[in-house]
Amino acid sequence: MSRIVIVDYSCGNIDSVQSAVNYHGQTSVITKDSEVIKNAEKIILPGQGSFKTGVKNLKKYGLFDLLKTKILEDKVPILGICLGMQIFATVGFEDGQENGLNLIPGTVNKMLTKELKLPHIGWNQIKKKKEDTLFHNIEEETDFYFVHSFSYICDNENDILTTTKYQNTFVSAISRENIFGLQFHPEKSLAPGLQIIKNFINI
Amino acid sequence: MLKIRIIPSLLFNGSNLVKGKKFNSWRTVGSVFQNIKLYSLRNVDELIFLDIEAYKNKTIDFNLIDDFADECFMPLTVGGGIRNIQDIEETLRRGADKVSINSGAFHNHNLIGDAVKYFGSQCIILSVDYKIDEKGNKRIFLNSEKKLSNIDLFEYIDKIEAYKPGEILLTSVDHDGMMKGFDIDTIKKINKLSSTSIIASGGAGSVEDIYKVIKDANVKAVAASSIFHFTEITPHNVKNYLSSKGIKVRKN
Numbered sequence: 001m002s003r004i005v006i007v008d009y010s011c012g013n014i015d016s017v018q019s020a021v022n023y024h025g026q027t028s029v030i031t032k033d034s035e036v037i038k039n040a041e042k043i044i045l046p047g048q049g050s051f052k053t054g055v056k057n058l059k060k061y062g063l064f065d066l067l068k069t070k071i072l073e074d075k076v077p078i079l080g081i082c083l084g085m086q087i088f089a090t091v092g093f094e095d096g097q098e099n100g101l102n103l104i105p106g107t108v109n110k111m112l113t114k115e116l117k118l119p120h121i122g123w124n125q126i127k128k129k130k131e132d133t134l135f136h137n138i139e140e141e142t143d144f145y146f147v148h149s150f151s152y153i154c155d156n157e158n159d160i161l162t163t164t165k166y167q168n169t170f171v172s173a174i175s176r177e178n179i180f181g182l183q184f185h186p187e188k189s190l191a192p193g194l195q196i197i198k199n200f201i202n203i
Numbered sequence: 204m205l206k207i208r209i210i211p212s213l214l215f216n217g218s219n220l221v222k223g224k225k226f227n228s229w230r231t232v233g234s235v236f237q238n239i240k241l242y243s244l245r246n247v248d249e250l251i252f253l254d255i256e257a258y259k260n261k262t263i264d265f266n267l268i269d270d271f272a273d274e275c276f277m278p279l280t281v282g283g284g285i286r287n288i289q290d291i292e293e294t295l296r297r298g299a300d301k302v303s304i305n306s307g308a309f310h311n312h313n314l315i316g317d318a319v320k321y322f323g324s325q326c327i328i329l330s331v332d333y334k335i336d337e338k339g340n341k342r343i344f345l346n347s348e349k350k351l352s353n354i355d356l357f358e359y360i361d362k363i364e365a366y367k368p369g370e371i372l373l374t375s376v377d378h379d380g381m382m383k384g385f386d387i388d389t390i391k392k393i394n395k396l397s398s399t400s401i402i403a404s405g406g407a408g409s410v411e412d413i414y415k416v417i418k419d420a421n422v423k424a425v426a427a428s429s430i431f432h433f434t435e436i437t438p439h440n441v442k443n444y445l446s447s448k449g450i451k452v453r454k455n
Contacts, residue, residue, distance in 0.1 A: 012323070013295050019273045049323040116205075117400045119325055119369055122423060123206040123248060123453040143206055143453040145278055147325040147369070165204055188278045188300060190246050 004028040004201070005040035007067075009057040011083060012048030020187035020197045032061045042200070043067070043076055046187075047083030051092030051108055051150065054083050055100060068101055077178045078103075079134075079200045085174065085181030086152060094150055104176050105155040111148075113167040118149040124172075124184075126162040132175050135161065136199045142192045144184035146172075151183065206453045207417055207445060208424040209438045210402065211242055211431050212251040215267075215283070217260070222432050224380035226332070226346055232432040239271045247438045248453055249278040251372070251426055253303060253330075257284030258347035265297050272298020280328055280372075284347075291318050295326060303372055305330040306347040308363060309354075315366035328402075329368035331360065333389075334376040341389060344376045356389070357396065364399055371397065372426060375405040382408025382429050384415065391420040402426050410436065410444035417450055 006017055008030045021028045021044070028044075029036060037043070045067070047054055058064040070076045080088050089100040092108035100108070111118060123143040128135060151170040154160050164172035164183070174181040180200065186193035213220050216229065220238055223229040235252075242250055257263040263283045272279060281294050282303025291302045302322075308315050308329055318327045333356040334344040341356040360371070373393060375386040385406040394401045400423060403416045407427035416425060430436050442452040 013298065013300055013326070015272070015296070015298050016275075016300065019298075020276065023276075048325055117398060119400075120205065121325070121370065121400055122208050124204065125206075141454075147278075149324075185278075188276065190276050194276060 003039065003041045004044060005037055005042070006030045006044045006046065007037065007063065007084075008032045009047070009054065009061055009063065011054050011057060012046060014046045016187045017044060017046045017081065020194055021201070023194055024198050024201055026201050032063065034062050034066050037063060037066060037070070040070065040076060042203070043070065043078040044200075045078060045080045045084035045087065047081065047087070049083055051083065051086055051094040051100070052096065052098045054087050055092075055098050058087070064101070068103070071103055071179060075178045077200070077203050078180065080181040081187070082148060082183060082185060085183060086150060088174070088179065088181050089152060090155070092150070103179050104159050104174050104181065106159070106174075107153050108150050109153060111151050111166065111168070111170060116167045119147055120149065120166045121147045124164050124166065126164055126172050128162050129160045130158070132161050133203060134173070134175060134180050134196060134199050137195050138192055144172075144186070144189040144193060146184045148183060152181070204451050205423060206248075206451050208248040209413070209441050209452075210249045210251055210424060210426045211247055211438060212253065212404065212426045212428045213238055214428065215252065215254045215256075217254070217256045217264070221255070222380060222428050226344070226376050226379055235267065236271060239274055242438075243274050243276070245437060245439060247277060249280070250275060251280045251282070251303065253281075254283030255346065258306070260284070262290055263294065265293055268294065268297040268299060282328070282330055287314065288317055288321060291322060291327075295322065301326045301328050301369070303328040303330045305332065306345050309343060309345060309352070312363050312366055315363060315368050319367050319369075324367050324369040327368045328370045328372050329363060329399075330372040330374070331356070332374045332376050357393070360393055360397055364397055368399060370400045370402055370424070372402045372404055378406030379404075380429050381406060382433070384408065384412045385420070387416055387419050390416060390422060394420055394422055400424065410441050413441055414445055414448055414450065417445065418448075
C-alpha cells in the first residue's frame with residue numbers, strides 16, 4: 001500500500017482524518033516535516049480555520065512551494081478537506097486577500113445568504129456534476145457533514161465534481177487529474193465519508 | 204438542502220452517564236463506552252458529550268475523550284470545565300470536533316473571541332443554560348456554581364454573540380429532563396434575534412415535541428437526552444417521524 005501523508009499545519013483536528021484512514025487498514029503519518037512530505041505517495045491536506053492562517057502556516061513550515069511541486073510536477077494525488085481544499089484556489093478573500101496554491105484555478109469567497117445563518121453547518125446532500133473515482137459507490141444526493149462560511153468558485157466548470165444547495169448552490173467537491181478537494185468532512189460523514197476516504201486510498 | 208440534526212447529548216459525572224431533572228436528581232443511565240458504541244452503530248447525526256462534574260476537577264477527563272473519539276465518525280462535541288485556550292486546544296487535540304463552553308464564557312466573554320480567533324468559529328459552541336426567576340424573567344443559570352445569575356438571557360446572548368461562536372446550545376433548565384416539550388417561545392425568540400445557529404435543548408419527551416420545536420421555533424438542530432435514555436425511541440425513530448411530516452432529514 002502506498003504511503004499516505006497527512007499534512008499537519010496547525011489547522012484543526014486532524015486526528016479524526018487519520019482515524020478514518022486507519023479504519024481501512026491503511027497506515028498514514030501526520031507530519032509537517034518537509035523531508036517526509038517529499039517522499040509522500042499520497043497527500044491529505046485537512047484543515048479548519050481561516051484561509052490566511054492556513055497559507056501562512058504552510059509557508060512557515062516550508063511546505064507551500066513543496067506541495068506545488070509534488071502535486072503539479074510529480075503528480076502525487078492530493079485530497080484537500082475543507083480549508084485544505086480552499087487553499088487549492090488561486091486567491092482567497094477571508095481576512096483580506098491572500099494567494100493560495102493555485103492548483104485548481106478559482107477564488108474562495110464568503111457565502112451569500114439571506115435568512116439562512118452562517119456557518120453552513122450540518123448534513124447536506126451532493127449533486128454530481130461529473131463521474132470520478134473519488135465518488136465511486138456514492139449515490140446521488142448522499143448527505144455529508146459540512147461546516148464552513150466560505151466556498152470555492154471554480155474558474156473552469158470542468159473542475160466541479162459536485163455541488164450542494166444552501167441559500168445558493170455552491171461547489172462542494174472539485175477534481176482535476178491528481179487533485180481532489182472536498183468542502184465537507186468525509187472523516188465526520190459516517191459510512192459515505194469513509195467510502196470516499198477508501199476511494200482516495202485506492203486511487 | 205440542509206438537514207435537521209438530531210443530537211443525543213450524553214452527560215457524564217466522572218464515572219457514569221447520568222440524566223437528571225432540571226439539573227438535579229441525577230440518575231445513572233449507563234456506561235460511556237456502551238452508549239458511544241451504540242450511537243456510533245446507530246449512525247447518529249452528531250453527539251454531544253458534557254462532563255457535568257468537570258468544573259470540580261478543574262478539567263475534563265482528557266484520556267477518556269482520547270479513548271472514545273476514535274470511534275466517532277460523526278461530529279463530536281465535548282464540553283465541561285472549559286476555562287481557557289489550553290483547555291480548548293487539549294480537548295480538540297484529543298479528538299473532539301467542537302468544544303462547548305459555558306460558564307468559562309460567562310465569566311470571560313473574550314474566551315469565545317479568542318477561541319474563535321485561534322481555532323475558528325466552526326469548532327466553538329457557546330452553551331447557555333437559563334431558568335425563569337420568581338418574577339418570570341429568564342436569567343442565566345450557572346451549573347458550575349449551582350446558582351441563578353442576575354444576567355438576563357436576551358441581553359447575555361446579544362452581548363456574547365458579538366464574539367462569533369459557531370453555534371449556541373440553548374438549554375432551558377426548567378424544561379430539562381421533564382420530557383414535556385421544549386420552551387418553544389423562548390427558543391423561537393432567541394433564534395429570531397440571533398445570527399448564530401441554535402441547538403434547542405431541554406424538554407424532548409416525544410417525537411411530536413421535537414417536531415414542534417423544529418416547526419415552530421425554526422431551529423435546524425435539536426439536542427435530547429432523556430427521551431433516548433428512558434424511552435424506546437431512538438434518533439432513527441425521531442427522524443422517520445420528522446420525515447413523515449415533511450421535514451428533511453439525513454437519509455444515509
